[in-house]
Structures are given as structure tokens and as C-alpha cells.
Amino acid sequence: MIQIILQIATVNILIATLGMATPLILGSISGMYSELSGIINLGIEGMMIMGAFGAGIISLATGNPWLGVLFGIFLGGCMGLIHALLCIKFRANQSVVGVGINILAGGIPAVMLQYYWGNPGRTPQVASIKNISIPLLNKIPAIGAVFGDINPLTLIALFIVAGSHLLIYYTPFGLRVRAVGHHPKAVDTSGKNVFFIRYVSVIISGLLAGLGGSYLSVAQLSMFVNEMTAGRGFIALAAMIFGKRTPLGCFGAALLFGFADALQMTLQAVGVPIASDFLLMIPYVLTMIALAGFVGKTVDPVALGKPYVKS
Amino acid sequence: MREPILRLENITKVFPGVLANDQVNLEVQEGEILALLGENGAGKSTLMNVLFGLYTKDDGAIYFRGEKVNITCPKDAIKLGIGMVHQHFMLIDNLTVAENFILGSEPTERGLLSLKQAKKIVNQCSKEYGLSINSDSLVADISVGEQQRLEILKSLHRGAKILILDEPTAVLTPQKVEELYKVLRDLKSKGHSIILITHKLKEIKDISDRVAVMRSGKVVGVHETATVTAEELAELMVGRPVVLEVTKERQKTGERILEVNNLHAKDYRNLTALNGCSLHVKSGEIVGIAGVDGNGQSELLQVLSGFIVRDEGEIIINNRNLPRKFAQKEVYDCGVGHIPEDRMRMGIIADFTVEENLLLGFENDERYSSRYFLKKDAIHNRAVNLIKEFDIRTPSPLTEGGKLSGGNQQKVILAREISKNPNLLIAAQPTRGLDVSAIEFVYQQLLEQRKEGKGILLISFELDEIFALSDRILVIYGGEIIAEFTRSEATVKEVGLCMAGVRRKSND
Amino acid sequence: MINKEKQPLYHKFRNSLIQSVGKMADPIIAIIMALLVGSIIIAITGDDVLLAITSLVLGAFGNMRSLGQSFLAATPILFTGLAFAVAYRSGIFNIGAEGQFLVGAIAGAYVGTLFIGLPSYLYITMVLLAGAIFGALWAFLPAILKIKLGVHEVINVIMLNKIALYFTNWLVSSSGPFRMGSTLPATPFVCPSVRFQPIFPNSPMNVGYFIGMVIAYVIYLIMWKTKGGFQMRAVGHNLYAAKFSGIYAERSMVKAFMLSGALAGIGGAMEICSVFGRFYAGFSPGYGFEGIAVSLLGNNHPAGIIISSILFGALKTGAMRMQILAGTNVNLVKVLQALIIFFVASRWSLVKVISNYKEKKRRLKTSDSSLSKEGGNK
Secondary structure, three states, rough: HHHHHHHHHHHHHHHHHHHHHHHHHHHHHHHHHHHHHHOOOOOOHHHHHHHHHHHHHHHHOOOHHHHHHHHHHHHHHHHHHHHHHHHHHOOOOOHHHHHHHHHHHHHHHHHHHHHOOOOOOOOOOOOOOOEOOOHHHHOOOOOOOHHOEEHHHHHHHHHHHHHHHHHHHHHHHHHHHHEEEEEEEEHHHOOOOOOHHHHHHHHHHHHHHHHHHHHHHHHHHHOOOOOOOOOHHHHHHHHHOOOOOOOHHHHHHHHHHHHHHHHHHHHHHHHOOOHHHHHHHHHHOOOOOOHHHOOOOOOOOOOOOOOOOOO | OOOOEEEEEEHHHHHHOOOEEEEEEEOOOOOEEEEOOOOOOOHHHHHHHOOOHHOOOOOOEEEEEEEOOOOOHHHHHHHOOEEOOOOOOOOOOOEHHHHHHHHOHHHEEEEEHHHHHHHHHHHHHHHHHHOOOOOOEEEEHHHHHHHHHHHHHHHHHHHOEEEEEOOHHHOOOOOHHHHHHHHHHHHHHHOOEEEEEEEOHHHHHHHOOOEEEEOOEEEEEEEEEEOHHOOOOOHHHHHOOOOOOOOOOOOOOOOOEEEEEEEEOOOOOEEEEEEEEEEEEEEOOOEEEEOOOOOOOOHHHHHOOOOOOOOOOEEEEEEEOOOOOOHHHHHHHHOEEOOOHHHHHHHHHOOEEHHHHHOOOOOOOOEEEEOOEEEHHHHHHHHHHHHOOOOOOOOOOOOOOHHHHHHHHHHHHHHHOOOOOOOOEEEEEOOOOOOOOHHHHHHHHHHHHHOOOOOEEEEEEOOHHHHHHHEEEEEEEEEEEEEEHHHHOHHHHHHHHOOOOOEEEOOO | OOHHHOOHEEEHHHHHHHHHHHHHHHHHHHHHHHHHHHHHHHHHHOOOOHHHHHHHHHHHHHHHHHHHHHHHHHHHHHHHHHHHHHHOOOOOOOOOOOHHHHHHHHHHHHHHHOOOOOOOHHHHHHHHHOOOHHHHHHHHHHHHHHHHHOOOOHHHHHHHHHHHHHHHHHHOOOOOOOOOOOOOOOOEEEEOHHHHOOOOOOOOOOHHHHHHHHHHHHHHHHHEEHHHHHHHHHHHOOHHHHOOOOEEEEEEHHHHHHHHHHHHHHHHHHHHHHHHHHOOOOOOOOOOHHHHHHHHHOOOOOOHHHHHHHHHHHHHHHHHHHHHHHHOOOOOHHHHHHHHHHHEEEEEEEEHHHHHHHHHHHHHHHHHHHHHHHHOOO
16 A cells, blocks of 8 residues: 555656646636636537647648647637627527537537548547756756656646736736626626627637647647547536636646546556546546535626626 | 707617607706606616617617717717716626726726726725715625715716716615715716606605606606696606505504514625514504615515524514524415515516416415326416406416516516415515506505405515505614604604614614 | 507417417527538538438438337437436536436346346336436436535536446446456346337337337426426526425425436436347447437427437438448537537527518618608708
8 A cells, every 4th residue: 555655656646747737727717717707618628629629630730739739729719709609699508508519529520530531530640749848947846846847838828827817816807807707787887898808708718728628639649539538628617616716726626636637547557456447537526526525605706607688 | 048968859769568768858958957757667767778878779869969979888878978877786796996996997007907096096086076985895895875976986987977877865864865965966066967867756856957757658748846846746757646645544453473583694795684683563564664775674584584594583473483494485384475575586487477477386285286286277267366356467377477567577476475365474675666556556455465464564665655554664774673663653754864773763 | 568468369369370380490490500501511521412411311211220220319319308308497407417328227237137037018117217216316416416515516417427437337347247247348138028129120110219208298297287397397497486485496406307317317228128238338429418409409398309309310320321321420410419509599580580670670660750750850
């Protein structure tokens, strides 16, 4: 038993945690932007898949994984635009639209894969973004080693966390987003356009989810595999709720769930005598326990899920 | 003739099935206080929302200082110098006063919000107009009066030359109303124009220069306030002579059917809302609780219906002591009917038919259901009978509840609650949003119940209503009943002072 | 005030007829729009649109075999569609039908191997009942968490979907107890008396779908004709008002959630009886989520769900033939499902478009008349 713990409690698991957490960080902050403005976004999973797919094929086509990331972000943004249009202009049931986005994103890559490669399932190997080592930072005791083997996209995610904190709490835009999710009519009477603020928030949400998905196909793995998000979009949502829809909260929660993922992988690698199926369950069970035990009654933004109507 | 600062010409606004504004013509002069009088549903709020850009008009034109203008959103109106303080404030609860103030025109320093500057702006504005507010408090924590001052300051800061106030005194004590009048007169002297939407004749007489009366979407009269009487205004408002007095017979009261002792409870924010509230209602009497909104009325109602769990105190209904935690059903089983304060949210299910709405609470009744199944015919007959008895105007019992007018929805609720044959009837804001004939109907029903020996607890923000119906008048302030009057000894002035917390009075 | 009551009876009848026809037309239009967009996609990918569509239709209804397969494909999603609808109308967003389906399926598969020689009617009922019970149990946990702790059900049921997937996989894995000696990761075959027999020659169609139709009718009765259903729908429409009227909303929601789970569970057990005869890893290719599209298209009503489940079943069956003949990927069906969800959810309605057009014409007319009044002043 002690042997197992020793084998696990290495720097490697920290590195793995940060790696597994990256898409969750991006996914949960993606959800945060949308929901702070009052729009439920259950389609993060689908937006991530499209991001992964977009990044994969463009990286394959151009040999440049960064171009792939850009395209992945773009596709995520497109999905965000669809979500925004349906929820804002057509005032559709937001949960339903999110589910639709997920189903759509389940279908499009498979169709395209068949069209190009005839073998639906995965792309061939694509150029990917390799991990780097940051000088100076990697000399920090204890956690410094994490910076010795870190993916640039993870760094970008960390910047996005900090940047979002600044944006949401210290800029006019952030103030308006928080206001719109609480009392859209008040924002309307202050002369600002409620719909515009929501469109921007949801599209940002899509862009970030696209980035999160891109990480999967172009950094974590070097190819796109059908349904490679494997429910991460929903764990990201749980992280968002656990983190009470704040950037730093989302970050912390995403790290926790990333740790669960890393733990499960490490335990499998170490050869712990538990069936792999049960190990695979760990992140999901942990999510349920976290939500049940530690969140308490979340306070949703007051206007969450309610379309805004002008006469 | 002086060119009016604002002219509304043939404004028409249609909602599904309702012609809310029917070719309305209105002029507003610079430096005057114009009252816009009408019953609920007359179209006053609609007209002002059109002016402010929240609604798009279907027809007509607006002229500002003689020039035709196009107002499609609040931004356009604000640019012209039109500001509006709504009945339900447009404030974000979980942001501070300063943040609410600057929303939409935020001061920045190198791209980031400058809360320091915001504070400065708020304090400057506050001084300039003589309206005191605290820039650092959360809006959720300040008083309603302060929230109103914030709303007024917001509009003035955005450059409002024309200020629209929608029912501003609904949330104020008689004394606070005087303070508001002072502010308005001050603004008038500075050259501002004020449009005051109200249904209170006394207010109009007290403060306005001219009054425009609306009825059924049209302007039916514009008069100089000084030259028109309250009776004439009332008649214009309803279209027929109105008798505002209600005749009540003397009634013998019996046992106590409701007793509330030393109730302590917190609201949803965990702040104390009921602070030792005690009262009782006997059979055959109407007890009216007067008070300004926010002094514990809502919480009292929620405790009495089981939605808030009380911290301390006793509730005894028909000699039954209610446990600390109980469900609304248990209350109803004690012989209680409850007309909720918000009919759309609590009283009516919009997607259910009138029949189904009338059935709510009765689905387990053996007349209307067997072990599992509902008895369709019995339910239908019940609906037909109740619709007739209570004169509910609906195309059919199968019409969706949400399609009925406010008055008819209230009748459905009344019919349902009264058909429970309760010993205690709780009526919260029973005539909110109703026109005069519906109000008369509700009053009749309540008095009828009183005659039959039921006890009625009436909670209302309309002092006139309390005075018209109650046998005893209680005043709630700060979560306590601080005064009790018999109808004969109560005066508006005394009650008003208690509502403001200035006096206390107990009945010995 | 436009007085609706003063309209002549003929006008009222005509208006309500238009309303009903309009309501039925909307889903049809949604399907047509989705097919149009789908055709565009097919065309872009270079496949022959006409060939694709004809092989789709033939593949779905061309002969008794295809027809039978369409109904077989429609059966599981009829149940997951009903599951979603019951929950949705009761105020619960149950996207956990996937997990409840799996749990019901494996429970049914297990019970089906327990006995020998029981008569069909009895044994099948037991198997379906097992599916219902375990499906309901799988829904019980998120229900309790929702009402006792206020945790939103969406995330919990999705987690449980995954947990069900891995748990059932383990049960039939090499170390799992349900494998019982099979060479594949699957349970052994159930007793033959549990499996449905084909009704017609040359067609795999069996009673499964028709049992489903009966259950759909039962659900209709429950939701609209019983006290419990009345309360569930009240809670689903307006939780606060339902509570205020004395309904025990929490109990209603738990009942609805469990009923929903039971339906999904029966669907899973039904697949065992109707098609496969055993549970294997990877049993559900997303029936839970497809059920959502089925329910939405069917206006979350049992009658509509029956129709839309047949439609989707046909779509999927036809798509396989379409893949073979025209080379268009089967997953195009998912794209079509998503498009249908979008069109239905946005309530883009032909009736609304027409009435808006009429409204604009009316406004132009009135402004014309007011201009003519003013003509003199200008």
C-alpha cells in the first residue's frame, strides 16, 4: 500500500494533473462566461469536440499545429454563435439547444472523417504542440518541476484564468455581463444592449471551449479520435458550478477533477489490483461527491435560463 | 403659446388582444409636474414605456422641442434627456450603489473600472440634488426609500430633463411621501419636467400642475389640477360616478381562529424579517395589516404557508398548534384559504386550463377523484358552476389560465379558495392590478365571507383598502406588529405615523 | 379593447382549426427543413442527393424486412423518448436515460438467465419488470440528491451515465460476475422463452413496438387522467404555484424521475427480448440522447412520440442502406437529429410567420388611414 502511494506521489502526477486539467479549466471558464450572462450552456462538450476536430484536420493539412488551434477556436466560436442565435434570437429552451449542439458535434466529425478517410473513427497522426520547459520558473522548489514539462496551451489557459478574473471583476464589460445575468431589464434601461452582451459572452464561451478541445487533439494526443472529449465538457460544467462561476473557483475545481483523472491513469499504470473499469469511474464519482457534499445550494445568476423579451 | 418640450401624437400600441394605447395625444410643458392618472390597465405605464423606448410603438409620432424624434430603445430616450424611475426598480441587488450608478457609463482608468471615480461621481451627484445615498452599500441592503433616491439620481446623472416616475409612492410612508414632494418641487424649480404616473387622487391634488386622465387606452381629459375636483377626476377615470365608501354591517365576532405569537423568522438572505410578530384574527372579523412594503409582510405570509421555517413562536389555527416545519397542505387542512400576493407566480398555473386551475388543491377530494383517476365530469361541472357563481369571464373552462385578464385570474383564485369553505381566509394584495369593477367584486366577496362568520386576514399596501374593509387595523413595522386600532379610532395620520415607525400603539 | 368574445362562431372555429393544423405542421416543417439542410450537406460531400434520399426511403420502408427493422429501431427510442417526456413535463431534465437504459438492460439480461422453462408471458413480464425496477433505482439517486441537497440533476445523471457504462462493462468483463463463461464481453443468452418471435414471415418485426405503444398509452393515462399525473404536470409548469396549492412537489418530482428511469430501463430490457437476447459491452449507441430528439419532435406527448420514434427509427434504418448504396455516412442521422432539435426548439412556426405578415399589413393600413386624417393639417 505504502509502495503504491510512494509511486503515485511524485511530481509526475502533478504534471499529469495540470495536463488533464487544461481542457477542464478552459471548459469551465467557457461555461462561466455564458452562464454569468444568463445563458445556460450544456453544449460545451460539443463545442470542445468541434474544436478538437478543427484543430486536428488543419494541423494535418498544414503541418502547423498552431494554425490548427486557431481553426479549432474558430469552430468553437461558430458553435457558440449557433447556440447564441437559437437561445437569444429565437428564445429556444437553452438546455435543449445545448443537447442539440452536442448531438450535432457528434455527427459532423464522423461524416467528414468518412468523406476524407473512409474509416470513421480517427484521423491519421497530426502535427502537435510539444511540451516545453520554462527557464527560471522550473527552478521553484516542489512545484517548479511542473514548469519543466508544461504545454504552451496550458500556459495560455493559466493566462486566461488570470485574464478572466481581471475582465469579469475589473472592467466595464465584466460588470455588464454580471449585471445582465442578474437583471437584464436594468441593463436595458441603462442604455446598453442586453442581446449584444449575451452574444459576446456566448461566443467567447464557444471560443474557449474550442481552445479546450484543440488541446485534446493537438497537444495531449496527436490526432483526433471520435468522441475524444469523453464527457469532459460535463465535468467542466460541474467544475464551473463547484467553482461558483468565478474564474479562480473554476480553476481550482478543474484542478481537482484533473487530479482525479490523473490519479485514475496513474493507478492503472502502476498496476493497482482494481479493475480498470472502476478506476475509470473515479473522476465521475468524485464529481458527484463534490457536488453533493461541498457545494451546498448554489446560487444561480437570477436571470439564468430566462430569455429576455422586449416589446 | 409656449412650445411644449414634449409632444406625443396619436401614439398607438397593440398587444395580443389588447389595444393598450389608442391614438394618444399628450403634451408636456417645460418645468411642470404632469400627473398621468388612470386605473390599472388604462395604458399609462405602456405609454411611458413607449416614450422611454422599452416598447416600440405601432403608430404615432413623438416630438421633442418641436422636432420629430425616433425612440427605439432606452438609449435614444436617455440621449434626449428622458429618464424613468420604474415601479419595480431597475437595480442589481448584488452590486453596490456605485456600481449600479455607473452601469452603462462606467469611468475607466487605463481600461479598467475605476471604482474610486465612481464613488466620487455618486457623492457629487448626491450633493447636487440633495438626495443622500451611501455609495458603498450593496443595493440588497439599503432601504426602499434609498433605492428610490438612487434611481432618481441615476436618471438625473444621465441628463434627464424629463423625469418619469411610475407609482413612486407605493413604497413610501405618508411622511416619506412629503420628502419626495419636496424633491420634485425642487427639480421643477430647476426647470425639469416631471411626469407622475399614479392612481392616487390625493397625490395629484397635492403635487401636480396638470393632470391627464387615461381610460381604456385613450386620454379622456386634461385639466389644470387647481380647477378640477377629486370626484370629477374619479369619474373620468372610471367612466361613471364612483362611490368610494364601502358599507359594512356590524358583525359579532367569535373565537380566535388564527393566533400568531412572538414569531421570529429570517428572510432568504438570512436577515431578520419577523421580530416577535404577534396577532390574532377572530371569526367574523376582517383584520387588516397596514405597512410599507418590506416590513415583514411577505415573510409573514411565507411563514403562514410553510415556505419559510420560523425560528421561534407559535402559530395556532382553529385550535391546532402548527409544528415548526409544516407544508402548505397542512395549513389548508386546518381550514384555511389563501389568496397569494403574486397571482401569476403563486396562484395560477398559466399553462393549465381554468378547469385545472380551479382543481388545484382539490385533486385528492373524493368528489373529484377516485383512488387514482380524476373524475372528469365532476371536475367539469365544478368549473362551470364556479365560473357562473363568480362571474369569471373566460371563453371556455378549457381556456388556458394565462390568457385571462388579471381580474379574471384573481376571480379564479378567489373562487378556488372560497370553495374550500375555509374558516380563515388570508388575502394578500387581493386587488393588485385590478380595475374598479373587479375591485368591487373582491370587496363584496370578502365582506360576504365576513358575514358568514369567517375570519379574514387582509394584507395590503393600499391604505384605502385597509380602511374600507377592516374591523381592526394592525400596523407592521420592522417585522413586528407595533400598533393596533379599531376601525372607528383609526385615522390615516395616526396609522401613517405608525407605518413609519414613529409611533407605537397597543390596544388595551 | 379587441373583444374576442364578440367574434362570430365561424371565425372562432376557423381560428382554432388554423391553430391546431399549425401546431401539427410545425414538426413536419422542422423535418422538411432538416432534410433540406441534410441534402445540402450530402451534396457538398459530393454524394448523389437523389440516390441518397431514395436509398434512405427504400431502406426504411422498401419491403417487409426493412419495415420490420425500422420498427425494431424505433422501439428503444420510443421508451427513452417517453422517459424524457415524463420527466420534462414534471420539471426535470432527465438526460440520464442512457445510463438508466443500460442498467435496465443488464438487469433484464441477468433475470433472463436465471430460470428455465417459464412460460413466455410470465418470464418476459419479469424481465421487463426487472428493467423497470433497476432503471427506476438508477434514477432514484439523482432524484434524492436534487430534492434533499438541491444539486441540479443534469450533471449528476450525466455522471451516472458514465458510471453505468463502466459498471456494466465491468459486469461483463473477464473479471466480472455476469459474464458466466461467455467468450465475448457479454452475458450469456437469455432463456429462449424470453425472446420475442417474429410476427410476419420475411420480417424481423415483433410485438416489442406494440407493447411500447400500449405503455405509451398508459403513460398518457397517468399524466393526464390521474391525480399523480395532474400534480406532476402542475409542478412541471409552475413549481411555486404547485407548492402553494398544497402539492408535495418533492414527492411528485421523485415519482416522475423514477417513472422516467423505469421507462428507460424497460427500453433496455426490451432490447434484450426483442433483438439481442443478451447484454454486451457497448450496448447503447446513444439511445438516451436520441430519445430527447424523439420526445421534442413529438411535442413531449405520448402520441407525438409514437410517431416521431417511427420516423427516427426509419431514418436510422434507411441511413444504413444509404451508407451502403450512396456512401453517405450513417452519422448524418445525428446531424439531422440535431437540426430537428434546433428547429423545434426555436419554435419557428409557420403560423407565427403568417400572422406576423398579416399584422404588418394591418399596421400599414391603419397608418394609411391616420395619414389621410392628417392630410388637411400638413
